[in-house]
Amino acid sequence: MAASRALVLAVVVAAGCAVGLSGATDHIVGANRGWNPNINYSSWSANQTFYVGDLISFRYQKGTHNVFAVNETGYDKCTMDGITGNWTSGKDFIPLPHPGTYFFICGNGFCQAGMKVAITVRIFDLGPEIYPPPAPGADDPSSSSSSSAAGAWPAAAAAVTALGAAAILVL
Ligand SMILES: *[C@@H]1O[C@H](CO)[C@@H](O)[C@H](O)[C@H]1NC(C)=O
Numbered sequence: 001m002a003a004s005r006a007l008v009l010a011v012v013v014a015a016g017c018a019v020g021l022s023g024a025t026d027h028i029v030g031a032n033r034g035w036n037p038n039i040n041y042s043s044w045s046a047n048q049t050f051y052v053g054d055l056i057s058f059r060y061q062k063g064t065h066n067v068f069a070v071n072e073t074g075y076d077k078c079t080m081d082g083i084t085g086n087w088t089s090g091k092d093f094i095p096l097p098h099p100g101t102y103f104f105i106c107g108n109g110f111c112q113a114g115m116k117v118a119i120t121v122r123i124f125d126l127g128p129e130i131y132p133p134p135a136p137g138a139d140d141p142s143s144s145s146s147s148s149a150a151g152a153w154p155a156a157a158a159a160v161t162a163l164g165a166a167a168i169l170v171l
């Protein structure tokens, strides 16, 4: 019994490393149309599968557009509600360190023209018996991080490490 648990643990760790080191996908928002007005990003998002450890990247003309991570209220109303980060480089790679729903908008007035995208990030598929779903709200960026500022992202990465440790303890 102990030996089989050790084997499962080794598989989980190996799978986690594979995802973390080589399996990460960079999801380019809007694909070759980039981050621009009058594109239906709900359609784009619906066609992607986001896993913990992936990146989302925004390509746009620097100075014209930008990216703000907000909460669902900010997404719905095109406001800065629940802001947790902002990016302005024109080619922004944003890590997705934990499961949950992330909301991004353009902060330069173009949100109303469709520059908003909501994505749901899943923990990788090793099966519910190995990775139970996270406790409700425990790792939801829209609730737990909404009060902190742009510096929340590294903290989120630490949270994912803690989640991994918790999953191993469950074994
Ligand atoms: C975007 O496309 C989705 C279907 O993928 C549709 O339900 C939605 O109404 C569209 N939004 C706009 C603003 O056209």
Ligand SMILES: *[C@@H]1O[C@H](CO)[C@@H](O)[C@H](O)[C@H]1NC(C)=O
Residues within 6 Å of the ligand: 043, 044, 047
């Ligand atoms: C969804 O993905 C498929 C395969 O990559 C692609 O052919 C299709 O155009 C995509 N649809 C949208 C709405 O992006």
Ligand SMILES: *[C@@H]1O[C@H](CO)[C@@H](O)[C@H](O)[C@H]1NC(C)=O
Residues within 6 Å of the ligand: 071, 072, 073, 074, 081, 082, 083, 142, 143, 146
């Ligand atoms: C988003 O953040 C704002 C400001 O902190 C807060 O009033 C609002 O309730 C939040 N919305 C959600 C859906 O968490």
Ligand SMILES: *[C@@H]1O[C@H](CO)[C@@H](O)[C@H](O)[C@H]1NC(C)=O
Residues within 6 Å of the ligand: 083, 085, 086, 150
């Ligand atoms: C954008 O992020 C920077 C740090 O990267 C921060 O100093 C600034 O206050 C943020 N702006 C907003 C509107 O949150």
